[in-house]
Amino acid sequence: xxxxxxxxxxxxxxxxxxxxxxxxxxxxxxxxxxxxxxxxxxxxxxxxxxxxxxxxxxxxxxxxxxxxxxxxxxxxxxxxxxxxxxxx
Numbered sequence: 001x002x003x004x005x006x007x008x009x010x011x012x013x014x015x016x017x018x019x020x021x022x023x024x025x026x027x028x029x030x031x032x033x034x035x036x037x038x039x040x041x042x043x044x045x046x047x048x049x050x051x052x053x054x055x056x057x058x059x060x061x062x063x064x065x066x067x068x069x070x071x072x073x074x075x076x077x078x079x080x081x082x083x084x085x086x087x088x
Contacts, residue, residue, distance in 0.1 A: 002054060010051055018044045035079040042072050 018041050025037035046069055053061035 004055075007051055007055055011048065014044050014047050014051070032083040035083060039072070039076045039079065042075075043069075046072065 021037045021040040021044065025034045025041070028034045028037060046065055049061065049068075050065050053065065
């Protein structure tokens with residue numbers, strides 16, 4: 001399916017992305033910068049879990065990822081609404 005080398009490279013790239021997003025969340029001058037960085041960290045974490053699920057081959061993990069992704073999408077919408085000041 002996917003090679004071990006590709007999994008390692010993808011995990012490293014996701015880790016670098018999470019690190020950069022963490023820096024943006026810490027330094028971000030506006031609340032919207034921090035919200036976008038938090039969203040990126042969350043979805044990178046979901047990617048981490050998906051790649052680890054490919055490595056250990058647990059099918060039930062993908063159902064958990066689906067539910068967490070839907071909740072993350074709903075939180076992203078809520079953060080966007082908060083950034084607009086509660087307006088629609």
